[in-house]
Amino acid sequence: MEQRLASTSRMTVNERKFVETALASDLRVDGRRPFDYRRLTIKFGRSVPVYGFTASATEDGSSEVQLGQTHVIGFVTSQLVQPYRDRPNEGTLSIFTEFSPMADPSFEAGRPGESAIELGRVVDRGLRESKAVDMESLCVVAGKSVWSIRVDLHILDNGGNLIDAANIAALAALLTFRRPECSLGGENGQDIIVHDPEVMEPLTLIIHHLPIAVTFAFFSEGNIMVIDPTHKEEVVMGGRMTATVNSNGDVCAVQKAGGEGVTPNMIMQCLRIASVKAADITSKIKNAVETYNTERTLRKVKRHSSTVTHQVSVPDVITKDKQAENIIRHQEEMIHHEPDRISNCDDEMTVDTRTCIKTEGNSRDSCTDPFVGGPSNWDPYLNKLSSNLVGKSQDLLGPLTIGKEQQEESKSNKMAVENSPEYATISSNSETLGVSGPRQQTDVAKSLKDAVKSKARKKSKASATTR
Amino acid sequence: MGAMTVDRADGRSANQLRPLACSRNILHRAHGSARWSQGDTIVLAAVYGPKAGTKKGENPEKASIEVIWKPKTGQIGKLEKEYEMILKRTLQSICLMTIHPNTTTSIIVQVFGDDGALLPCAINASCAALVDAGIPLRHLAVAICCGLTEGGSVILDPTKAEEQKIQAFAYLAFPNSPLSVLPSVPSAEDDGPIENGIITSVTHGVMPVVDYFNCLERGRAACAKISEFHRRSLESQVPGDLTKAT
Numbered sequence: 001m002e003q004r005l006a007s008t009s010r011m012t013v014n015e016r017k018f019v020e021t022a023l024a025s026d027l028r029v030d031g032r033r034p035f036d037y038r039r040l041t042i043k044f045g046r047s048v049p050v051y052g053f054t055a056s057a058t059e060d061g062s063s064e065v066q067l068g069q070t071h072v073i074g075f076v077t078s079q080l081v082q083p084y085r086d087r088p089n090e091g092t093l094s095i096f097t098e099f100s101p102m103a104d105p106s107f108e109a110g111r112p113g114e115s116a117i118e119l120g121r122v123v124d125r126g127l128r129e130s131k132a133v134d135m136e137s138l139c140v141v142a143g144k145s146v147w148s149i150r151v152d153l154h155i156l157d158n159g160g161n162l163i164d165a166a167n168i169a170a171l172a173a174l175l176t177f178r179r180p181e182c183s184l185g186g187e188n189g190q191d192i193i194v195h196d197p198e199v200m201e202p203l204t205l206i207i208h209h210l211p212i213a214v215t216f217a218f219f220s221e222g223n224i225m226v227i228d229p230t231h232k233e234e235v236v237m238g239g240r241m242t243a244t245v246n247s248n249g250d251v252c253a254v255q256k257a258g259g260e261g262v263t264p265n266m267i268m269q270c271l272r273i274a275s276v277k278a279a280d281i282t283s284k285i286k287n288a289v290e291t292y293n294t295e296r297t298l299r300k301v302k303r304h305s306s307t308v309t310h311q312v313s314v315p316d317v318i319t320k321d322k323q324a325e326n327i328i329r330h331q332e333e334m335i336h337h338e339p340d341r342i343s344n345c346d347d348e349m350t351v352d353t354r355t356c357i358k359t360e361g362n363s364r365d366s367c368t369d370p371f372v373g374g375p376s377n378w379d380p381y382l383n384k385l386s387s388n389l390v391g392k393s394q395d396l397l398g399p400l401t402i403g404k405e406q407q408e409e410s411k412s413n414k415m416a417v418e419n420s421p422e423y424a425t426i427s428s429n430s431e432t433l434g435v436s437g438p439r440q441q442t443d444v445a446k447s448l449k450d451a452v453k454s455k456a457r458k459k460s461k462a463s464a465t466t467r
Numbered sequence: 468m469g470a471m472t473v474d475r476a477d478g479r480s481a482n483q484l485r486p487l488a489c490s491r492n493i494l495h496r497a498h499g500s501a502r503w504s505q506g507d508t509i510v511l512a513a514v515y516g517p518k519a520g521t522k523k524g525e526n527p528e529k530a531s532i533e534v535i536w537k538p539k540t541g542q543i544g545k546l547e548k549e550y551e552m553i554l555k556r557t558l559q560s561i562c563l564m565t566i567h568p569n570t571t572t573s574i575i576v577q578v579f580g581d582d583g584a585l586l587p588c589a590i591n592a593s594c595a596a597l598v599d600a601g602i603p604l605r606h607l608a609v610a611i612c613c614g615l616t617e618g619g620s621v622i623l624d625p626t627k628a629e630e631q632k633i634q635a636f637a638y639l640a641f642p643n644s645p646l647s648v649l650p651s652v653p654s655a656e657d658d659g660p661i662e663n664g665i666i667t668s669v670t671h672g673v674m675p676v677v678d679y680f681n682c683l684e685r686g687r688a689a690c691a692k693i694s695e696f697h698r699r700s701l702e703s704q705v706p707g708d709l710t711k712a713t
Binding site: 045059069071073075077098100101102103104105109150152154156157158159231 | 494495496497500511513515518535537539540541573575577579580
């Protein structure tokens, strides 16, 4: 039965010929030039609220990468273990790759196939053997206890060039991962106390450099070479080579496992191109990580009041016997997925939720400078992030202190406050605004807390973006 | 049963659900995909099918469903296998198994975040993904988690912290209420099994029988709301790419 199931992924002769002939005239099926990468978007996980210290307390160390149609997510977790005997003062790093059957009908669940193992090995070699991640800083007690870092990569959608995407996901997750602070204590000073991330700020990993994998595909006996092959090009290609280089120009690893023979000149050209592309991708990753870290710091600063509820869910249920104040309000965010969005919106959104609500609870530290403005021309990404977030919290207080002059205006202000402009365009869909309109009006009569409830809508908007 | 105000950590009342969000058609290779989130519990479900052939132990005269559950980190263990089995049985009861005999429909569930009520979230995501793939269904399965606190009051959609604290909770899946095209025709046969039917019930912990029935009532009412949300989200989406099976 397996053969019959896998037959869905074979290409027809016509499609093959089409791809090959197009490449002969320097055209690629998706319109790219031979040395162009597809659009890359890197998203990070949001912080989950911590009501008690659990192992997965925060979403630090989770990344979601989309390279064109290829979709990969990475999770990093850490654990205290005994070190290897021959390396008593070094931590360990292990990479687990899952080719999920949802990525491709030919991927089987269970034992990883050869390409899954090859991918895991290439990413592993790039990170571990090039000493990109500092292992000695992971040591707690030499010979007894070290941190073991585990990177889980899940391939969700196979659009071609899984190695590059998985590598970027692993790097992004490692860069944003934080391990808990631990110290020695106890009676004889030998016990290890792991500090709760709420109590002591967790630490980042020390990463010396970023090894970026760049994959090349060869066609027609090694004469044609393209970068970042799509799934269709991968089926047709004669050979493939992955070069892992970093932005300093060091070659960390090269993987060319069989396939067509290629002249040494071609290989040198590939390496040169790879170092250019690596610099480009490194800067993209670093920008994304920096934005995430900035938001994270700001989030930490505002999160002081634990008495104010951080989020109030909106939909209520009327049961047959209960009539009390249960009002049905629904979140109906029909949001379509758009793969080519840059997405720190997700974090931006939840940052807004928490900061706004917290400052509400804290009440009047920040001066309330009433902000009256439309949502359409307000773009936090153009200005500095911090000032905007403070501005946003003021905005929340603003309309409430002024009082509601007009329902429409306050409603649009609220929407402006809670949404970054990309979402302002979504919210301008008549459906969501229309439905939220009457809800907003019923909210007005209630207390501040009920007004806060509408902010929780952002949480569901944060889950996806428009297609 | 008195209307007690329960103190929940995130400020919800006993009857409030977390914000729901559903987005479909996310993946390009999968025939159908949907991402369902309830608060911070986020699940992505993908559907491939129907594919030719059935597995060894399955009846070739009917279609078969295969569920693969992927946890966020870690190895696949017994809990994942249990979820796979429950999800498979739930979906088998809503799919029309006799339309495409000797085929396999695969549903792959990937957990993005687990903050309580994971199995209901997965059931909802799988149903949305099946609709996105165009698999013919009898009706949807709408799932919810109901928890029972010590005072005997029922809370809906508990978070993970709440699940660990409370004495018992139940994952319940009910059929979606049918929306008839002819509004005035009462469908007598639907009254019995659909109006009062439960597709799936998985309980954890000890609860008295009376409280279990309370949970069922509350859960059914909540599911009516969730199924409205589900229906709206399915209706408002523009029909997507029809050429998925390549």
